Amino acid sequence: MKVPFLDLARQHAAFMPDIEARIVEVAGSGAFILGPNVTALEQEVAAFLGVEHAVACGSGTDALHLALAGLGLGPGDEVITTPFTFAATVEAIEYVGATPVLVDIDPGSYNIDPARVEEAITGATRALLPVHLFGLPADMHALMDIAAGKGLKVVEDCAQCLGARLGERVAGSFGDAAALSFYPTKTLGCFGDGGMVGTNDANVDRRMRRLRNHGIDDGGEHVMLGYNSRLDEVQAAVVRLKLARLDRMNQRRREIAAHYNTVLGAAGAVVPAAYDGAHHVYGYYTILLPDRDVLRSKLAEQGIATALYYGKPLHRHAYFAGSCRAHDMPVAERIAGQCLSLPVFPEMSDAEVEYVAATVARLI
Numbered sequence: 001m002k003v004p005f006l007d008l009a010r011q012h013a014a015f016m017p018d019i020e021a022r023i024v025e026v027a028g029s030g031a032f033i034l035g036p037n038v039t040a041l042e043q044e045v046a047a048f049l050g051v052e053h054a055v056a057c058g059s060g061t062d063a064l065h066l067a068l069a070g071l072g073l074g075p076g077d078e079v080i081t082t083p084f085t086f087a088a089t090v091e092a093i094e095y096v097g098a099t100p101v102l103v104d105i106d107p108g109s110y111n112i113d114p115a116r117v118e119e120a121i122t123g124a125t126r127a128l129l130p131v132h133l134f135g136l137p138a139d140m141h142a143l144m145d146i147a148a149g150k151g152l153k154v155v156e157d158c159a160q161c162l163g164a165r166l167g168e169r170v171a172g173s174f175g176d177a178a179a180l181s182f183y184p185t186k187t188l189g190c191f192g193d194g195g196m197v198g199t200n201d202a203n204v205d206r207r208m209r210r211l212r213n214h215g216i217d218d219g220g221e222h223v224m225l226g227y228n229s230r231l232d233e234v235q236a237a238v239v240r241l242k243l244a245r246l247d248r249m250n251q252r253r254r255e256i257a258a259h260y261n262t263v264l265g266a267a268g269a270v271v272p273a274a275y276d277g278a279h280h281v282y283g284y285y286t287i288l289l290p291d292r293d294v295l296r297s298k299l300a301e302q303g304i305a306t307a308l309y310y311g312k313p314l315h316r317h318a319y320f321a322g323s324c325r326a327h328d329m330p331v332a333e334r335i336a337g338q339c340l341s342l343p344v345f346p347e348m349s350d351a352e353v354e355y356v357a358a359t360v361a362r363l364i
């Protein structure tokens with residue numbers, strides 16, 4: 001059997017007629033950018049997150065950039081984040097001219113460790129940028145307490161976690177802004193690039209709307225230096241269709257993860273952590289193994305595709321080694337050397353799930 005890491009064609013096949021109808025509708029409408037689907041999607045995502053406003057934009061990277069710029073972060077400001085994430089998290093901090101400060105992660109959740117955050121705060125610290133990595137919410141209660149105590153802004157990187165919850169609250173509803181990615185491989189993906197920022201702050205919302213569209217205000221005046229980061233109608237239409245299915249798709253991810261947890265946990269792998277009150281959506285299913293690289297090539301021989309998220313923490317990459325202020329990161333270093341992500345996508349068949357679990361268990 002061959003099991004791909006992800007198969008988006010299968011996901012779309014299930015409702016292709018709906019997708020085609022929406023795309024044809026957009027083509028006939030003549031409204032292609034920031035039109036009615038974008039407006040509707042902004043309202044639907046805001047309601048899903050439980051926030052007042054949502055601003056669509058060109059990508060998850062742009063969403064982080066607009067959030068930080070919308071909150072007024074800039075040169076001289078320090079933003080504390082994790083080294084165990086995709087580059088965009090840190091790039092966005094640098095786009096606004098602020099300094100990324102990287103601190104170590106929690107060994108259980110692989111998310112930013114609130115205790116390390118506290119140690120890294122200086123007089124220049126202005127914001128925290130936690131990532132809800134792999135679909136598991138970061139410890140937002142502790143992080144929001146720290147932020148409240150020190151007067152810091154909080155931007156949540158929700159690129160991998162849409163639909164995850166902490167207690168009754170959706171990840172993305174805790175901070176001053178939440179950045180979402182609609183990159184095709186995400187839990188809620190479109191047919192290209194796309195993103196969105198959620199916020200409860202009307203001023204931040206207004207500022208981000210101007211920033212994404214050349215700095216234009218409602219009267220057509222260029223009131224600031226802006227960007228071109230507009231979502232198009234085809235992407236918005238596709239995301240709207242998928243948003244209606246998101247909880248069901250996440251539920252299937254959780255079922256697959258539950259099977260892996262049972263079989264792989266019994267076989268001795270370190271499986272993803274579960275916390276009371278945390279509703280993990282398994283954007284990625286990542287295990288830890290000391291001889292990860294050996295297992296990875298054996299799995300490839302058995303037809304099972306895997307991925308390394310992330311084989312190297314950001315401060316070990318040539319560029320970020322020079323651009324970030326990095327604290328000691330023994331946990332991130334160890335986990336980067338042992339992590340292996342297995343296939344987890346809602347359309348996997350039971351046979352595929354069982355084959356992956358049984359094969360991994362046998363090989364370790």
Ligand SMILES: Cc1ncc(COP(=O)(O)O)c(C=O)c1O
Nearest residue numbers: 059060061086088089159181183
């Ligand atoms: C944690 C994280 N943040 C930000 C991004 C950036 O999203 P996009 O690819 O839509 O720009 C990604 C996507 O890969 C991500 O995984």
